[in-house]
Amino acid sequence: xxxxEIRGLHKRFNGVExxxxxxxxxxxxEIYGFLGPNGAGKTTTIRIMIGxxxxxxxxxxxxxxxxxxxxxxxxxxxxxxxxxxxxxGNLSVEENMEFLCEMKRCPKDMIDGLLHEFELExxxxxxxxxxxxxxxxxxxxxxxxxxxxxxxxLDEPTxxxxxxxxxxxxxxxxxLKDQGKTIFLSSHVLxxxxxxxxxxxxxxxxxxxxxxxxxxxxxxxxxxxxLEFKVEPIGEAFDxxxxxxxxxxxxxxxxxxxxxxxxxxxxxxxxxxxxxGFDIHDFHVKEPDLEEVFVRLTxxxxx
Amino acid sequence: xxxxxxxxxxxxxxxxxxxxxVAKKEIRYNFRNRWVIFMTMLFLGLSILVSYYGTAMxxxxxxxxxxxxxxxxxxxxxxxxxxxxxILGYSTIVRECEDGSMELLLSYPVERGEVLxxxxxxxxxxxxxxxxxxxxxxGFVISxxxxxxxxxxxxxxILSAVILGGVYISISMMLSVIFTNSTSxxxxxxxxxxxxxxxxxxxxxxxxxxxxxxxxxEAGRPPQWYFLIQLLNPVMLWYTLLALNxxxxxxxxxxxxxxxxxxxxxxxxxxxxxxxxxxxxxxLISERLFDKKQID
Ligand SMILES: Nc1ncnc2c1ncn2[C@@H]1O[C@H](COP(=O)(O)OP(=O)(O)OP(=O)(O)O)[C@@H](O)[C@H]1O
Ligand SMILES: [Mg+2]
Numbered sequence: 001x002x003x004x005e006i007r008g009l010h011k012r013f014n015g016v017e018x019x020x021x022x023x024x025x026x027x028x029x030e031i032y033g034f035l036g037p038n039g040a041g042k043t044t045t046i047r048i049m050i051g052x053x054x055x056x057x058x059x060x061x062x063x064x065x066x067x068x069x070x071x072x073x074x075x076x077x078x079x080x081x082x083x084x085x086x087x088x089g090n091l092s093v094e095e096n097m098e099f100l101c102e103m104k105r106c107p108k109d110m111i112d113g114l115l116h117e118f119e120l121e122x123x124x125x126x127x128x129x130x131x132x133x134x135x136x137x138x139x140x141x142x143x144x145x146x147x148x149x150x151x152x153x154l155d156e157p158t159x160x161x162x163x164x165x166x167x168x169x170x171x172x173x174x175x176l177k178d179q180g181k182t183i184f185l186s187s188h189v190l191x192x193x194x195x196x197x198x199x200x201x202x203x204x205x206x207x208x209x210x211x212x213x214x215x216x217x218x219x220x221x222x223x224x225x226x227l228e229f230k231v232e233p234i235g236e237a238f239d240x241x242x243x244x245x246x247x248x249x250x251x252x253x254x255x256x257x258x259x260x261x262x263x264x265x266x267x268x269x270x271x272x273x274x275x276x277g278f279d280i281h282d283f284h285v286k287e288p289d290l291e292e293v294f295v296r297l298t299x300x301x302x303x
Numbered sequence: 304x305x306x307x308x309x310x311x312x313x314x315x316x317x318x319x320x321x322x323x324x325v326a327k328k329e330i331r332y333n334f335r336n337r338w339v340i341f342m343t344m345l346f347l348g349l350s351i352l353v354s355y356y357g358t359a360m361x362x363x364x365x366x367x368x369x370x371x372x373x374x375x376x377x378x379x380x381x382x383x384x385x386x387x388x389x390i391l392g393y394s395t396i397v398r399e400c401e402d403g404s405m406e407l408l409l410s411y412p413v414e415r416g417e418v419l420x421x422x423x424x425x426x427x428x429x430x431x432x433x434x435x436x437x438x439x440x441x442g443f444v445i446s447x448x449x450x451x452x453x454x455x456x457x458x459x460x461i462l463s464a465v466i467l468g469g470v471y472i473s474i475s476m477m478l479s480v481i482f483t484n485s486t487s488x489x490x491x492x493x494x495x496x497x498x499x500x501x502x503x504x505x506x507x508x509x510x511x512x513x514x515x516x517x518x519x520x521e522a523g524r525p526p527q528w529y530f531l532i533q534l535l536n537p538v539m540l541w542y543t544l545l546a547l548n549x550x551x552x553x554x555x556x557x558x559x560x561x562x563x564x565x566x567x568x569x570x571x572x573x574x575x576x577x578x579x580x581x582x583x584x585x586x587l588i589s590e591r592l593f594d595k596k597q598i599d
Contacts, residue, residue, distance in 0.1 A: 044599075047406075047598070047599060050409075050410045051409075052406060052409055052410070052597070052598040052599065053597040053598065053599055054595075054597070071414075072412040072413065072414055073412065075410060075411060075412040076412040078410070080407075080410035082403060082406045082407055082410070084403050085403065085407060086402050086403030086404045086406075086407065087404060087407070088328065088332060088404055089402070090332050090335045090336075091328070091331065091332060095328075095331065099324060099328050100407075100411065102320070102321065102324035103321060103324065103408065103411040103412070103413050104411055104412060105317055105320065105321070105412075143407070
């Protein structure tokens with residue numbers, strides 16, 4: 001049984017269909033990536049899941065319970081990171097955490113551990129309005145773990161963070177998965193979802209465009225590896241490779257030779273170059289990523 | 304004993320614990336609000352000032368009795384307590400919805416009604432502390448300076464101010480639920496402040512003039528319905544409550560006419576009951592509206 005089950009969800013805001021007939025399932029223990037461009041309806045869907053707004057149609061069930069009917073008992077099992085998380089500015093980090101602990105009716109002795117884990121110990125007496133964006137976001141994720149919930153719903157957990165903190169957050173999310181938590185996270189950063197998630201749903205204009213395992217999504221769309229060579233003489237190499245039928249879109253880019261081909265043919269390309277007596281100074285392979293799936297799906301197939 | 308036990312059990316339920324937690328948070332939060340501190344100091348300062356200088360207008364300088372002080376203070380408490388209540392209440396929901404902390408709070412296993420109840424309780428406690436400290440300390444200074452102190456009436460005065468504050472907290476919290484931005488909520492609250500004071504007085508005057516003539520009011524013989532309308536106004540209820548119970552205020556009201564308490568066929572308890580209805584109704588409306596409110 002899926003732990004999160006969304007059926008036929010619709011939500012309209014003054015004539016705009018923000019969510020339009022969405023179905024979605026998340027299995028226990030997986031990291032599900034909810035992917036979509038700005039305005040796709042991710043936040044709206046998540047708010048409906050939490051019970052912050054009501055859908056016009058459709059149902060959300062979490063752990064087999066309808067969130068509209070069992071709101072507060074469902075929320076007991078959820079840790080939620082809002083898109084723009086905000087605390088009580090006049091209260092300190094510690095006071096905010098204590099208050100939230102009281103709301104979940106769980107012991108406060110876990111606060112120390114969480115503040116330590118999220119490297120906020122030295123800021124515990126700071127008023128939360130004086131925290132930087134990165135600290136606020138870390139506190140935001142820390143608070144989702146209050147009461148040790150089984151399900152984490154994170155709305156763009158890495159948005160607006162610098163690369164270091166971003167990496168740190170991603171590591172944290174991975175370790176939470178290892179603890180057996182079910183994680184539902186939204187993002188419009190494709191590489192991130194690819195790195196973190198096992199399964200993704202691609203949302204656009206309130207509709208699910210595709211939903212699959214990260215890997216098979218690539219296969220399904222017959223995505224190609226991107227190869228980049230520093231090779232000499234480059235012109236002749238280009239002429240030769242261009243003639244191969246499994247090589248696609250070859251071009252010269254910043255003094256490099258760039259081309260696309262299926263993953264299993266890339267060895268053949270290299271062999272051709274070596275057999276042809278070319279000097280390969282360097283090369284670089286980029287596996288197909290969701291960027292490509294995304295562009296294809298949301299661009300009406302033009303990509 | 305058994306009764307006490309079950310009462311203890313009731314208040315230690317999760318629901319009450321969450322309500323008390325929200326209340327505690329509000330108390331903490333608002334005592335860091337410098338306006339609340341400022342208003343408390345103002346209550347304190349004004350009660351002392353009024354006592355000392357209040358009679359200066361009448362040519363007598365020096366300390367005035369506690370009872371007489373109440374008469375003068377009633378005229379500014381009528382504005383100050385509602386203003387403090389509005390400062391506390393108007394933004395309490397709408398600001399948190401705007402800044403996103405409400406979204407976080409409501410993602411926790413707490414019912415929206417509990418949030419409202421906790422907020423009301425907390426804000427009312429803040430207001431009560433401010434009023435009791437401000438007026439109480441003022442009263443203490445005065446009673447040590449003058450003789451024949453009637454403390455009971457002063458206590459009633461403080462209590463009535465706390466109840467009036469409760470009404471305005473309830474009303475402004477309701478506006479805080481209704482409006483989706485703090486500026487509108489504040490404007491609406493200010494309108495309510497004027498509604499039950501200036502606007503009310505002018506309207507009642509106009510109504511009297513148009514229907515039976517203001518002379519009747521001055522002569523203390525307006526029709527019954529004219530008084531019944533007054534009972535719709537919490538400030539008038541509060542004023543009547545005071546006038547019914549505080550002797551110098553009654554004398555003063557009699558002297559100036561128009562607000563003559565003896566014509567009211569109602570007693571203290573009716574006034575208190577009506578004020579409590581004024582607290583309960585906006586709270587119930589808030590509960591209904593907040594439950595439907597979309598947090599986005
Ligand atoms: N309260 C609201 N009132 C009116 N329109 C809204 C409201 N909330 C969302 N919308 C609209 O619904 C659509 C979906 O918005 P939503 O915030 O769910 O997108 P999103 O996928 O989270 O985007 P982003 O990646 O930018 O966060 C948008 O067109 C947005 O303008
Ligand atoms: Mg969003």
